Amino acid sequence: MTGFARSRLYYLEHGGRLYDSKAVVGHAHQISTGSALAAGNFSGGERTVLPRLEALGFTVRYIPRQDWTRDEIILASALIEPNGWRPLDRIHPEVIELSKLLQGRSLYLLDQRGPDFRTPSSVHRKMADIATSHPEYTGRATNGNRIDRQVLLDFLDQPAEMHARARAIRAALWAEDPGEPLPDADVDDPTANEGGVLLRQHLRRERDPRMRKAKIAQIKRAGLAVACEVCDFDFSKTYGPHGADYIECHHRTPLHVSGPTKTRLQDLALLCSNCHRMIHRAKSWLTVDELHGIVAARR
Ligand SMILES: [Zn+2]
Ligand SMILES: [Zn+2]
Structure with a gap:
């Protein structure tokens, strides 16, 4: 690797492969002038250098930076915590395994990924x-961000809980079928940093048609209406037979709080689509009772 700050944004496409644009330009500069180009010399040059490369027939591709999610940072932290917060080498089997897991189960589509996406080097x-976010770290700071620091502090604070969390995330990731489409949006952005894999699995679990059927059957056996527990909306009253037996199931305990558990019917609340979305809308989900309180207070 040349001495450049890595360009995360622009890549040169050549022969079906993507190349880091800064490294290519730096290398070309070195060959043509015999001297290395300092990283600073390139920044700001994107406006002038990239059009020139395009004029030379290179395809310049812009790929948005795909920041690490909180879940991913938790998994990486779980590997370095037992190592005294020193990064493991990029050829360490656990680093390679984590790279494979993140690449295989990522929400980012293949064409949204740069060539360095979650490679062992990027994990390293x-x-x-x-590691440089550690309060006792005295060396040169790197690019750690707010979530890195939060996760690190959480690990220092409650190592056992955070390792359990990492195990739950790992299990949920492996259980995910990479080809399966995302559950439709109960949340504004299911890829949001705070959401992550356990949230997605939670939404999938709520959509399990067998559980939904069983829950609806249970309600009917009890002689109750298939209606929203929060606002009483009954789909069949508004939509007639077309809406009969339609209701959404909401799991009262978020999977990312409980860790992997088996769904029981009493854990499921029946909600109309509006109320269900309102519950998931906040980063920290409302409880069914809380939403009920909000709705009741306005009636
Ligand atoms: Zn409702
Ligand atoms: Zn829900």
Whole structure:
């Protein structure tokens, strides 16, 4: 690798492969002038250098930076915590395994990923970012961000809980079928940093048609209406037979709080689509009772 700050944004496409644009330009500069180009010399040059490269027939591709999610940072932290917060080497089997897991189960589509996406090298760099957020770290700071620091502090504070969390995330990721489409949006952005894999699995679990059927059957056996527990909306009253037996199931305990558990019917609340979305809308989900309180107070 040349001495450049890594360009995360622009890549040159050549022969079906993507190349880091800064490294390519730096290398070309070195060959043509015999001297290395300092990283600073390139920044700001994107406006002039990239059009020139395009004029030369290179395809310049812009790929948005795909920041690490909180879940991913938790997994990386779980590897370096037992190592005294020192990054593991990029050829360490656990680093390679984590790279495979993150690449295989990522929400980012293939064409949204740069060539360095969650490679063992990028896992190694992320570990270094996290490690330099440590309060006792005295060396040169890297690019650690707010979530890195939060996760690190959580690990220092409650190591056992955070390792349990990491195990739950890992289990949920492996259980995910990468080809399966995301559950439709109960949340504004299911890829949001705070959401993550356990949230997605939670939404999938709520959509399990067998559980929904069983829950609706249970309600009917009890002689109750299939209606929203919060606002009483009954789909069949508004939509007639077309809406009969339609209701959404909401799991009262978020999977990312409980860790992996088996769904029981009493854990499921029946909600209309509006109330269900309102519950998931906040980063920290409302409880069914809380939403009920909000709705009741306005009636
Ligand atoms: Zn409702
Ligand atoms: Zn729900």
